[in-house]
Amino acid sequence: MQLDVLVIAPHPDDAELGMAGAILKFKAEGLRVGVLDLTSGEPTPFGSLEKRAAETAAATEILGLDWRENLGLPNRSLEPTLAAREQLATVFRRVRPRWLFAPYWEDAHPDHLAATQLVDAARFWSKLSKTEMPGAPFHPERIYNYYCVHLKMAIQPAFVLDISDHWEEKAASIACYHSQFVEGRSQASPTFLEKLRDEASYWGKVIGTKYGEPFTSREPIGLASMQSLV
Template sequence: MEKHVVVIFPHPDDESFGAAGTIAKFREEGVRVTYLCGTLGEMGRNMGNPIIANRESVPEIRKKELINACKVLDIELKLLGYRDKMLEFEDRKEVASHLKEELEQLHPTLVITHYPGYAVHPDHNALGAATIEAVGMMEEQVRPEVWAQAISDNSFAMLGEPQIKVDIANYFDKKMAAILAHETQAKGILGNFKEHSTIAKDLSEAAQERLGKEEFYVWDF
């Protein structure tokens, strides 16, 4: 059984859309979970539907949404302070050193992050790569396992079957509650899922179709 899981993603809502079911399962088992969130997602295009934010107010609103989502999931939160859409331009070794310091303080047994090169968004790929570099820099005897989440369309063809498949059926309602805590993002993203679905009748079905399973690759160091 894991003792402490640290989730490292770049944006508010990445934890909810990507791994909330897995997080909820760990919390039900009594496992401590900490989210290291890279940015405030301040350059995101979604401002709510109806609109509740503007370019000036969105950072603080997304921060509050993130705090609310973490309360829903009952997890600890630490903001890393990077700038949205700029992570790919940060010095990777500096980011990795920063993350290594954080991880050495938290002593995780498992780290969850994005699979670099297969995570669609440049911030996802950059922070995923820095996270894996950070864990690789740790002493082997204290090095946590890494689960990397690949979300690009070609990930299965290129990487094969994920080793970790988490059944989140019992936690899907919790996942949806966490997603909906991100008010500026939820309806726009869920609506996009429905728009591109040929079978979903409503947002709930579209969410279930796209988000009803969580799978991870175990990183081989």
């Protein structure tokens, strides 16, 4: 298995919330895309391990992913330990992604912060030689960051991706997580999904399209040509 894109999500549903539109766009362009959920995401008020697994499977089918696994780290107490770093680096050496997508590095959720720290450190570790980690050394080319934050932030992304052709599928993938976004939530308008649609519409407006998703990176982003700009 060699992936073009690997999305690392603290919990099942974070990849869908933050960048399902980009995932669908990448798949439409012929890229091999995978998602690694770091934890089960449970317990939650209306969820269970069985519910979350079924919801994740349904969302995965909509996204058409080439690969998805769960690293089995502890929900609510995710930490960037050496053991977790080695587990994640071993996955990088196995699926060998060109690009990594990690959560944005500022958040109120400790699991999200730990996830980003783990990705940064495991990217470095995955290239090490003279180690007991299985697999050949490998160094993903880039880390990009998607926004799925628990803060009311006026973000300044590095770029916005046009997802106009994929909003409906993104919404359907998020709706699979019924225990998270329907049960126990008010269905008065605007609903949770309607708010997400409005956010996507805002980012689309910023770049002159119908819907968009924002991204950033700690590293400079190079352009081979200005022809790729919207």
